[in-house]
Amino acid sequence: MAPQLSAPSARTAEQLVSPLMTGLLELYLDLHRHPELSGAEQRTAARLADRLSALGCTVASGIGGHGVVGVLRNGEGPTVVLRTELDALPLVEQTSLAYTAPADLGAMHACGHDVHIACAVGAAALLAQDTDTWRGTLVVLGQPAEEDLSGAQALLDDGLERYTGRPDVILAQHVTPLPAGYVAHAPGPVTAAGATLELRVHGRGGHSGLPQLAANPVPAAAGIIVALHALQAREPVVVTIGTVHSGTRPNIIPDVVTLGLSLRAATAAAVERAIAEVGRIARACCAAAGLSQPPELIRGAESPAGVNDPEAARLVRAAHERAFGAARIAALPPSTATDDFPRLAALGGGAPVPTVYWMLGSAGAQRWRDAPGASAAEKAAALPANHSPAFAPDPAPTLRTGVAALHAAARAFLALP
Numbered sequence: 001m002a003p004q005l006s007a008p009s010a011r012t013a014e015q016l017v018s019p020l021m022t023g024l025l026e027l028y029l030d031l032h033r034h035p036e037l038s039g040a041e042q043r044t045a046a047r048l049a050d051r052l053s054a055l056g057c058t059v060a061s062g063i064g065g066h067g068v069v070g071v072l073r074n075g076e077g078p079t080v081v082l083r084t085e086l087d088a089l090p091l092v093e094q095t096s097l098a099y100t101a102p103a104d105l106g107a108m109h110a111c112g113h114d115v116h117i118a119c120a121v122g123a124a125a126l127l128a129q130d131t132d133t134w135r136g137t138l139v140v141l142g143q144p145a146e147e148d149l150s151g152a153q154a155l156l157d158d159g160l161e162r163y164t165g166r167p168d169v170i171l172a173q174h175v176t177p178l179p180a181g182y183v184a185h186a187p188g189p190v191t192a193a194g195a196t197l198e199l200r201v202h203g204r205g206g207h208s209g210l211p212q213l214a215a216n217p218v219p220a221a222a223g224i225i226v227a228l229h230a231l232q233a234r235e236p237v238v239v240t241i242g243t244v245h246s247g248t249r250p251n252i253i254p255d256v257v258t259l260g261l262s263l264r265a266a267t268a269a270a271v272e273r274a275i276a277e278v279g280r281i282a283r284a285c286c287a288a289a290g291l292s293q294p295p296e297l298i299r300g301a302e303s304p305a306g307v308n309d310p311e312a313a314r315l316v317r318a319a320h321e322r323a324f325g326a327a328r329i330a331a332l333p334p335s336t337a338t339d340d341f342p343r344l345a346a347l348g349g350g351a352p353v354p355t356v357y358w359m360l361g362s363a364g365a366q367r368w369r370d371a372p373g374a375s376a377a378e379k380a381a382a383l384p385a386n387h388s389p390a391f392a393p394d395p396a397p398t399l400r401t402g403v404a405a406l407h408a409a410a411r412a413f414l415a416l417p
Ligand SMILES: [Zn+2]
Pocket: 111, 147, 386, 387
C-alpha cells in the first residue's frame, strides 16, 4: 500500500475547496434543519444520493435500511471508501443558531453527521472534477443507524460488497470540539469497544398503601444504579445508565423498572467482563431487596474497538501533514467514544480491510478563544461536546478542512494515471 500520489500542497489543500463552499454549506444547512433518527434517514439518504448522482457516481440506495453507495470508477487502481453516517439523535436542539433544527422533529444532528455527509460530497466533487489526475475507484458510503451501532452490520448483511467489491482502504472522520482547521490522529486504537444493554428489574405491582402485598422494584433498581458506579472503580470501563423507565402514578407500585445501559472499554473482552459483572450486581441487588424473580439482562447492539491500520494511518497522517502542516495535526488520546465503523473492515471477506479514522476540529476561532481554560484539553472539555443539545460546529471552517482532509487522505491511496 505505497502512497501513489502526494496530497495537494499546503496552500492549495483548502483553496481547492473554496469554489465548492456555497453548495456544500447549502447541503449542510439543509441536512442540519432536517435531522432524521437512526433507521429513518430516508430524506437524508435521498439528498446524498442526489448529490452523488450529480457528480457522475453510480448510485445505489436502500442498502441495509437507508444506506447509500455512490461509486465513481476511474480506471484500474485501488478502491477507496469514504464512509459517512446519516443519522441524528433524539434531542431537541438548544443552540441560538439561525439554522436550528425545528423542535417538533424531535431530532438533532448533535453528533455532526451532517458535517460528515457534506465533507464526503465535497471530497467526491473534488475527485470527480479531477479524474485525469488519479486512477482507481472512489466509493462514498452513506451508513444509516450508526448511533444505535447497527447500521454497519446491516450494510454488510444486505450485500454491500456487491457494490464495492473488496476495498483497499476505508476512511472516516468524526467531528469533535477541537479548533476547526485541525485534525487529530492516533496510530492504533481510536474508538472503544461498546455494548448497549437493557436491564429489567421485576417486582410485583400493587397499591402504594399496601406495600406488604407487593414487591416494589424501584428501590432495587436504585440500588443497582448506585452499585454499578463501583464497577467503574474496579475496571477501566465506562458504564452509563442513560434511561430509567418505570411506573405511571405515585400511588401505584409498578411491576417492572427498565434501565438502558451503555458500556465502553478498551477491548471487547473487557466489555464482556463488565456485562457479566452487571448481571452479578443486578442479581445481588434484586435478591437483597427480596424480589423473587431474577432480573433480565437483554443484550443490544455491540461494536468492536476501532484500531487504525498502522501503515494506512501513517499514510493518511503524512498526507494531512503535507496538506495542513504538522502544526495542525493533534494527537488523539485513547477515547471512550464508540462507532460501528470497525465492522466495515469485514467488507469483501478475507483479511480485514485496513481502516483509518481521525477526528476533525469543529470549534470556530472565536468560540475556541472564548472557551474557558488554559490548555487545549481544558478548552475542549468546556465546549459542548457531541451528543449535547448545545453542540454547534462552525460550518464553514469545519467543512473546508473536512473536505480537504478526506480528499488528501483518498489521494494518498489512489493511483497515478
Ligand atoms: Zn454519536
